[in-house]
Amino acid sequence: MTIPITLTVNGAARALVLEDARVTLLDLLRERLALTGTKKGCDRGQCGACTVLVDGRRVNACLALAVSLDGAEVVTIEGVARDGALHPVQEAFLDHDALQCGYCTPGQIMSAIGLIREGLAGDDPERIREGMSGNLCRCGAYAGITEAVRDARARLARAEKQGRGEAA
Template identity: 65%
Template sequence: MSTELPASTAGPAEAGATALSRRTFIATTAVGGVAATSGLPTEPAVAVAATSTEVLTEAPPTSRVTLSVNGDRHTALVDNRTSLLDLLREHLGLPGTKKGCDAGACGACTVLIDGRRVNACLTLAVRLDGAKVTTIEGLADGDRLHPLQQAFIDQDAFQCGYCTPGQIMSGVGCIKEGHTGSAAEIREWMSGNICRCGCYTKIVLAVEQAAGRK
């Protein structure tokens, strides 16, 4: 014998009303339960929802930041949560710095700030007022490539190329820091930059070439 229940005969309007009343009941019960637990007077669920909407629509705090990028002075009004990576890519039109993990773990977004290599995804733009930033776009001198850029070509030190800008910027920093005494030292000081294609051997050769060791 079949135990299938008969289909509901409620019309669309009645079904919508039922769903709405259930949502209203759940929201009201939740608010009432919190109020009862805390001993606070209850408020209508609609009022609570309206307050939440007002909070969400408030404009986030912004700041004006002025910095030098590849020798050019830029002033921008940015959300205080904006990273240097997003400032470069979305506000200044410099997409050479890549967004990889966006968590400081892959090195694809490496740039130089006042000569020091930094993960742009972990750096807030508002903290860089007056700083000098160098990205991959600022390394070449016109049509003349930076020695490390040329070395990457000579050594065929890339495949897909996505990590290459970060690798090159980190390599420039590594050379400036004097950490090129041996292949092992270069690997250690370049270990924050991940190459998913596995071109590490040729990357080390490129850094050695640019540092004058090859």
Template identity: 75%
Template sequence: MSYTISLTVNGDRRDVTFEDARVTLLDLLRERLALPGTKKGCDRGQCGACTVLVDGRRINSCLTLAVTLDGADVTTIEGLARGDVLHPVQASFVEHDGFQCGYCTPGQIMSAVGLIAEGDVGTDPERIREGMSGNLCRCAAYHGITEAVLDAARRMTDDKTRKSA
């Protein structure tokens, strides 16, 4: 049996057909939609490497069956930059060395974008650490990650303030 869902991925709305109800969003992205930027670290929601935004919320794409996402709006790491202009969180990760091997990085960045959007942590490093603790980093770049999220959160808040002023 095949399934067709309507999905917006990184701004492109498309009908996606797949043949298997067991397909997760992660494997749909990686193996069927040629978007391998989202990474598989554990395939059971324990590491956060597969974090993407679905309708603006950060989720573990490995725990989400694709068939449940008809009509959803998905943002992956590939959809964050605007052309050559990096998203503030991406730029901040480079600047603060918020990664080493880079494998958990797409998930860290999507999680950080989601976290900042949630609006609960502000620029409190302790809350950022807590809010980013669903994303494991075995290289242990946590210091840089926290600094990067903090800096990006500040910059994005400043931008918002400027725009509304």
């Protein structure tokens, strides 16, 4: 039995046929669509390495069945930069040395983007740490990650104000 689904992945419409209803979004992205930036860490939803945005919300791709996402919009780490320019969260991660080995970084960045979009980041480091608590970093780059999220939130807020024509 085959199951046809459509997804918009990083802005591109994709018509896919699933041979197995149990395939996860993570496996679909990595194995079928060659989007390997989304990492397979624990494969149990405990580490956050596989975080992507589905219809604008943070999702652990290892826990989401692809068949249940028919019609959804999926954004992976490969889809956040625009016209050769890094996303402000990516820039902030570089500026604040918010990575060491880099394995968790795509999931951390996607979670940070989601957290900021949800309006849950704020400027309080403890609030940011709580909001990012579903993403683990074995290297312990948490201080840099927290500062990167604070900085990215401020950058995005300034950009939004400028886009509305308000004084910074």
